[in-house]
Amino acid sequence: MVNWKEKVLEREEQLLDDLKQLISIPSVLDESLATGEAPFGPEPKRALDWLLEEGRKAGFSVKNIDNMAGHIEMGEGDELLGILCHVDVVPAGGNWTYGPFDGTVKDGKLFGRGAIDDKGPTIAAWHAMKLVKEAGIPLNKRVRLIIGTDEESGFRCVRRYFEKEEMPTIGFAPDADFPIINAEKGIASLVFTQNMRIQDGQLLAFESGSRTNMVPDQARAVIGIGISKIKDQFASFLDTHDYGGSIVGDENGTTVLINGKSAHAMEPNNGVNAAYVLATFLNRIFEDGQSKDFTQFIIDAFGNETRGSYLGLAFNDHISGDTTLNAGIVSFTPEQGGQVHVSMRYSVTYPFEEKIATCNDRLKDTAFTMEVKSNSKPHHVDANDPFIKTLQEIYTSYTGEEAELLAIGGGTYARVLQKGVAFGMLFPGRDDVAHQADEYVYIEDLLKATAIYTEAISRLATNKEEGEHE
Numbered sequence: 482m483v484n485w486k487e488k489v490l491e492r493e494e495q496l497l498d499d500l501k502q503l504i505s506i507p508s509v510l511d512e513s514l515a516t517g518e519a520p521f522g523p524e525p526k527r528a529l530d531w532l533l534e535e536g537r538k539a540g541f542s543v544k545n546i547d548n549m550a551g552h553i554e555m556g557e558g559d560e561l562l563g564i565l566c567h568v569d570v571v572p573a574g575g576n577w578t579y580g581p582f583d584g585t586v587k588d589g590k591l592f593g594r595g596a597i598d599d600k601g602p603t604i605a606a607w608h609a610m611k612l613v614k615e616a617g618i619p620l621n622k623r624v625r626l627i628i629g630t631d632e633e634s635g636f637r638c639v640r641r642y643f644e645k646e647e648m649p650t651i652g653f654a655p656d657a658d659f660p661i662i663n664a665e666k667g668i669a670s671l672v673f674t675q676n677m678r679i680q681d682g683q684l685l686a687f688e689s690g691s692r693t694n695m696v697p698d699q700a701r702a703v704i705g706i707g708i709s710k711i712k713d714q715f716a717s718f719l720d721t722h723d724y725g726g727s728i729v730g731d732e733n734g735t736t737v738l739i740n741g742k743s744a745h746a747m748e749p750n751n752g753v754n755a756a757y758v759l760a761t762f763l764n765r766i767f768e769d770g771q772s773k774d775f776t777q778f779i780i781d782a783f784g785n786e787t788r789g790s791y792l793g794l795a796f797n798d799h800i801s802g803d804t805t806l807n808a809g810i811v812s813f814t815p816e817q818g819g820q821v822h823v824s825m826r827y828s829v830t831y832p833f834e835e836k837i838a839t840c841n842d843r844l845k846d847t848a849f850t851m852e853v854k855s856n857s858k859p860h861h862v863d864a865n866d867p868f869i870k871t872l873q874e875i876y877t878s879y880t881g882e883e884a885e886l887l888a889i890g891g892g893t894y895a896r897v898l899q900k901g902v903a904f905g906m907l908f909p910g911r912d913d914v915a916h917q918a919d920e921y922v923y924i925e926d927l928l929k930a931t932a933i934y935t936e937a938i939s940r941l942a943t944n945k946e947e948g949e950h951e
Contacts, residue, residue, distance in 0.1 A: 483616055483618075483939075485612065485931075485932040485935040485936055486879075486928075486929075486932045488612055488616075488932075488935070489608070489612070489928050489931045489932045489935070490928060492608065492612075493924075493928060495608075496604060496605075496608055496927065496928070496931065497586065497591060497924065497927075499535070499604050499607075499608070500584065500591060500593075500596070500600060500601055500604045500922075500927070501584030501591070501593075502531065502584075503528060503531065503532070503568065503595070503600045503603070503604060504582055504583075504584040504591075504593035504594065504595055504596065504600055505582050505583070505584060506524055506527050506528045506531060506568075506582070507524050507570075507573070507581075507582050507594070508524040508525045508527065508528035508568055508569050508570055508595070508630070509522070509524060509525075509569070509570055509571070509572050509573075510522055510525065510569060510631065510633065510634045511523070511524065518548055519548060520547070520548055520549055520637075521549070521569065521630050521631050521634075521637075521638070525568065525569045525630035525631070526548050526630065528568035528569070528630065529545070529548065529550070529551055529568055529628055529630050530545075532551075532553070532568060532603070532607065532628055533545060533551050533553065533628070535553075535607070536553035536607075536626075539611055539614075540614075541553045541554060541555050541610070541614070542554040542555070544646075546641060546642050546645055546646065547641055547645075548630075549629075549630060549631065549637065549638040549641045549642065550627065550628060550629045550630060550638040550639060550641060550642040551627075551628050552625045552626060552627045552628065552642075552646070553607070553610065553625070553626040553628070554623055554624065554625045554626075555610060555613075555614050555620070555623070555624050556620035556621075556622055556623040556624045556942055557620065557621070557623060558620065558621045558622045558623055560621075560622040560623070560650040560651075561622060561623045561624075561625060561647060561648075561649045561650050562622050562623070562624045562625070562649060562650065562651055562652060562938065562941050562942050563625050563627050563648075563649030563651070563652030563653075563898065563901070564606045564610075564624070564625065564626050564627065564652060564653060564654075564655065564934075564938075565627045565629070565639070565652060565653075565654040565656075565893075565894035565895065565897070565898070565901070566599055566602060566603035566606055566607075566626060566627070566628055566629070566654070566655060566656065566894075567599045567603070567628065567629040567630065567631075567632035567633070567638070567656065567894065568595075568599070568600060568603060568628055568629070568630055569629070569630045569631055569632055569633050569634070569638075570594045570595040570598070570599075570600070570633065571594070571598075571633050571692060571694070571695060571916050572691060572692070573594050573918075574698060574743055574918055575698070575699075575918065576698075576918040576919075577918050577919055578592075578918075578919050579592045579593075579919065580593075581593060581594040581918075581920075582594060584596075586924070589923060589924055589925065590921040590922065590923055590924065591921060591922050591924060591927070592919055592920065592921045593920065593921070594920055595920070596920050596921050596922040597906070597907060597913075597914060597915050597920060597921065597922045598656065598915035598916065598920070599632065599655070599656045601906065601922040601927055602655035602656055602905065602906040602930065603626075603628070603655070604927075605655060605906060605927055605930045605931040605934055606626055606655050606931075606934050607626055608931050608935075609931050609932075609934035609935040609937075609938055610624060610626055610938060612931075612935045613935060613938045613939050613942075616939075618939050618943065619943070620942040620943055621942070621943060622650070622941070622942040622943075623942075624938055624942050625649065627639070627642065627649075627652075627894075629642070629894065632656075632894065633692070633694065634692070635855075636857075636892075636894075636897065639894055639897050640897075643897065648898070648899055649898060649899075649901070650900070651868050651898075651900050651901065651941065652895070652898045652900070652901040653872070653895065653901060653902050653903065653904035653937070654893040654894040654895040654898075654901065654902075654903045654904070655903075655904055655905050655906050655930070655934060656893045656894060656895075656903060657889055657891060657893050657895075657903035657904075657905070657907065658887055658889065658903070658905070658907045658908075658909075658913075659876060659880075659904070659905040659906060659907065659908050659909065659930075659933075660872075660873065660876045660882070660883075660884035660885055660886070660887065660909070661869065661872050661873060661876065661884055661885075661886055661887065661902050661903070661904055662886075662887045662888065662889050662893070662895070662902055662903035662904075663861065663862045663863075663864060663869060663886045663887070663888075663902050664800050664801050664829050664859070664860070664861045664862075664886075664887075664888035664889075665801075665859060665860040665861075665888070665889055665890075665891070665892060665893060665895060665896050665903070666747075666801050666804070666826040666827055666828060666829065666831075666859055666888070666889065666890045666892075667826070667827045667828075667829075667831060667833070667856065667857060667858050667859040668824065668825070668826055668827075668856075668857045668892045669824075669825045669827060669833075669853055669855065669856045669857070670693060670822065670823070670824060670825075670853070670854040670855040670856075671806075671822075671823040671825055671851055671852070671853055671854065672820060672821070672822050672823070672851065672852050672854050673778075673782070673819075673820065673821040673823065673844075673849045673850070673851050674818070674819075674820050674849060674850055674851075674852070675771075675774065675775055675778070675813075675818030675819035675820070675848050675849055676818065676848050676849065676850065677771075677818055678770065678771040678774065678818075678848065679770070679771065680771060680815040680816075681768075681770030681771050681772050682705045682815075683704060683705055683706065683767050683768070683770065683771075683772035683773070684702060684703075684704055684705075684763065684767070684771075684772035684775060684776075684813055684815070685703040685704060685705050685734065685814075685815060686701075686702065686703040686813065686814060687700070687701070687702045687703075687756075687759075687775070687811065687812060687813035687819070688700070688701050688702075688811070688812050688813075689701070689755055689756035689759065689810070689811040689812070690755075690756065690808075690809045690810040690811060690822075691810065692809055692810070693746060693807065693809035693810055693822050693823065693824035694745065694746040694807070694809060694824050694916070695743055695744070695745065695746060695807075695809055695916050696741065696742070696743050696744045696745075696746065696749050696751075696752030696753070696754050696807060696809070697741060697743070697754060697755050697756050697808075697809060697810070697811070698724075698740060698741045698742055698743035698752070698753075698755055699738065699739070699740055699741065699755050700738070700739045700741070700755035700756045700758065700759035700760075700811070701736065701737070701738050701739075701759075702736070702737045702759055702763060702813075703734060703735070703736050703737075704734060704735050704736075704737065704763065704766075704772075705733075705734050706734070706735055706766065707730070707731065707732035707733065707734070707735065708728065708729070708730035708731060708732070708735045709732060710766075711728075711735060711766055712728060714762075714765065714766065715728050715737065715762065718762050718765075722739070722758060723753075724739070724740040724741055724742060724753060724755075724758075725740050726738050726739040726740055726759075737759065737762070737763070739755050739758050739759040739762070740755060741753040741754055741755030741756075741757075741758055743916060743917055743918065744916065744917065745891060745913070745915055745916045746805075746807035746809060746824040746826065746890075746891075747805065747826055747889060747890030747891040748805065748890060749787040749805055749806070749807040750787055751913070754783065754784070754807075754808060756779060756783075756808060756811035757779055757780065757783055757784035757808070760775075760776040760779035760780055760784065760811075761776075761780060761784065763776045764776040764777055764780060771815070771818065771848075772813075774819075774847075774848040775813050775818070775819040775848075778819070778821075778847055778848065778849055779808070779811065779821070781847075782806075782808075782821075782849075783806060783808040783821070783823075787805055787806055787807065788803055788804060788805060788806070789804055789805075789806045789825070789840075791843075792806070792840045792843060792844070792851075793836065793839035793840045793842070793843045794806065794825065794827075794836050794837075794839070794840050796827065796828050796831050796832070796836060797828060798828040798829060798830045798831075800828070800829045800830065800861065800888055801828045801829040801830075801859070801888035801889075801890075802828065802888060802890075803828070804825065804826065804827040804828050804831060805825070805826045805890055806823050806824070806825050806826075807823060807824045807825075807826075808821050808822075808823050809822055809823065809824055810822035818848075819849075821849075822854075826890030826891070826892075827859070828859070829859040829861055829888065831859070833856070837851075837853060857892060857896065859896075860895060860896035860901075862900060862901070862902055864886055866900070868900060868902075868941075869886070869902065871937075871940060871941060871944070872884070872902065872904060872937065875933060875936050875937050875940060876933065878936075879929065879932060879933045879936065880908075880929075880933075882909070889903070904934075904937070905930050905933065905934075906922075906926065906927075906930035907926075908926055908929070908930075911923065911926065
């Protein structure tokens with residue numbers, strides 16, 4: 482039996498160097514620069530090209546699918562093991578201690594946007610494939626590292642990929658938590674739009690957030706109220722708010738800025754929604770009218786709690802827990818009124834149509850209406866499936882810990898597989914810093930995960946039936 486832990490330690494320097502190179506590519510979606518050759522902008526394509534070229538240089542079979550996705554393949558057989566990764570990242574945001582695209586190593590960590598979501602796990606899986614190939618292990622399944630470039634903004638990459646390529650027999654996505662995530666909540670995009678009322682001249686502009694899958698860490702408003710009337714109130718308000726802000730203006734109008742704390746939309750309570758904080762302040766100084774309708778709705782629907790109780794959307798089940806709502810993009814202009822773009826992560830057994838109808842009924846008493854813009858249904862693999870059992874055995878053998886099954890509100894590529902799970906690489910007890918400033922991966926975790934993925938590939942791609950082993 483090969484000692485994969487030793488093999489991984491021998492290539493630590495190469496692993497870190499590859500991860501630094503991939504992190505150095507700022508592969509954020511840029512629709513403004515999108516072309517046929519670079520459908521999500523030049524940087525996501527550059528990250529894809531880099532990894533595919535690494536596959537070519539290492540002697541693997543490589544394929545690019547319309548510059549949206551691609552794969553690196555080895556092995557033979559009718560069955561296919563898929564490992565789904567992505568090389569796109571969310572925007573860096575502000576407040577970084579180290580350069581978000583520098584790949585700084587310090588105190589046993591490697592810092593950078595994508596270090597844990599999902600460039601670190603991608604490099605771990607890629608090196609795991611290389612280790613299996615170099616060891617000469619005879620495979621009776623093909624193994625594909627499937628690489629997407631639009632995971633953070635809608636999965637367009639893998640949708641196109643599976644329009645043209647076969648569905649894996651089994652697969653995993655190293656893009657979440659260890660031990661094993663066999664249940665993923667549904668993800669719906671909801672847009673709340675304010676019904677028009679007579680402009681009251683109080684709120685002239687409001688903007689917060691750029692992605693529904695992130696808690697917005699900054700909010701800005703322009704108001705038609707002189708700075709002298711609210712300056713003292715704002716200073717007092719900031720004294721009770723840990724994340725700070727600023728105020729500038731004159732007697733004709735004022736611009737107010739509030740900072741919050743970013744977090745992943747799967748658990749909004751891990752962050753501080755700057756839009757809600759700013760709405761809370763503005764609500765105290767506004768008189769009744771269109772502007773106060775807007776701020777009051779933000780507070781009622783998304784500020785006091787994140788579970789959707791006010792909107793009639795709350796639900797919980799034993800498989801996947803609470804339904805959560807994240808108001809990720811919030812905007813207002815006097816001409817168009819307010820809009821709130823929400824990512825709802827709903828439980829596996831959620832009665833979707835019934836809940837949406839309840840929400841629409843409750844909104845009749847507010848200044849807002851709601852539209853479902855998109856809906857990705859929940860994903861679940863039975864706990865007793867042999868594929869699950871094999872992964873549990875591997876995880877336990879490498880960590881000495883029980884491989885309990887988890888459910889998440891995040892959406893990984895596992896949900897596009899017929900039989901797939903999310904498998905790492907955030908270990909239990911580690912802080913989830915995905916989408917946050919100073920995102921990092923522990924180097925020891927990167928190495929341990931690489932060994933686990935190597936064992937998983939060697940087991941799953943040599944067994945005649947997933948779960949069967951000597």
